[in-house]
Amino acid sequence: MDDQVTPALAQSSAARAFEDLRGEVSLLRRAIEGLTAERRDQPDYGPTLEALAASNDELRAWARKVSERPALQLTPQQIGEQIEAAASRFRRLDRQELCAEHAQLASAIAEVRAISRTALTDNEQVRRVKIVGGTCFLAALILGLLLAQIAAL
Template identity: 35%
Template sequence: MADGDTEDEAARAFESLRAEVSLMRRAVERLAAERAESSHAPDYSETLGVISQNLSATAQRVDALVKSPALSLTPEETSRQIGAASFDARREDHRLFLVAKQGIDEVATRLRHQLESHVMAAEQRRRLWQVGLACLAVGMSLWAILAGPIALAMPESWHWPERMAARTLAMPMWEGGQRLMRAASPESFAGIVAPSLNRETG
């Protein structure tokens, strides 16, 4: 059955219903008039008036229903509108999903940058320690190798070798010299010290 036939049948059915309601309303009104003219019959005018009002209200509702735009829609049009509403809802959901994904991507990017900065800072600190230790080792090696020749190259009146020896022993130069002589030759040192002890005892 075609959609136009379905729409026509619905319109005809509502038109028939409206005609029947109108006919029933006129019959009730006529019956009420006849009852009013008869003096022997009970007075049903109030009841019939209520019925008439109800029928009028029903007729108005039927008219509004017949004129409703929803009845003029074909199944295809209804399906199209449902599809359009569904598409709009899905599009909004997709937009919200993209917004949420963009926010998550931004947070992940910031976290990655912070992690990379932290890793780079740790790597820089590690390399700085390595360079510092290497420089310290090179400096100590150069000092051990070059300190002696540099001290010997200075003028003799500066006494750099002697001062370096005393500083190494953490003693004054006189006591440091005695210790060096005793360590170099205990017998010779004893021979030097013995006359001085004899003079002090004598």
């Protein structure tokens, strides 16, 4: 009897093992199909990555150009010296302009003084003419009165 039970038991165990194996293979197949479907459904990042790489190259080239600029190679002390040189140049130009304006102002003041002296001289001449005229008028009046007195005698 043991012989009959053993083959049946062995057959049922083998059948169950094959069923289990079939289930696992089926599960693996579905998992692989799911991965394939997921892979098909994923977006293609290739163009985006290429655009980012191109942008990165452009940025690298721009940074290289900027780093070659003379202003970025200057030290704070050199920048200060350049600012001081420019400031002294502008102060010198301002000083020259101020001197020129001062000379023009002095010339204008001299003209105004000359005009005022002329006006004072003119006023002085008018005053002198009035004094001389008044004196002559008084002298003529006195002379006329004297002559009238002499003629009346």
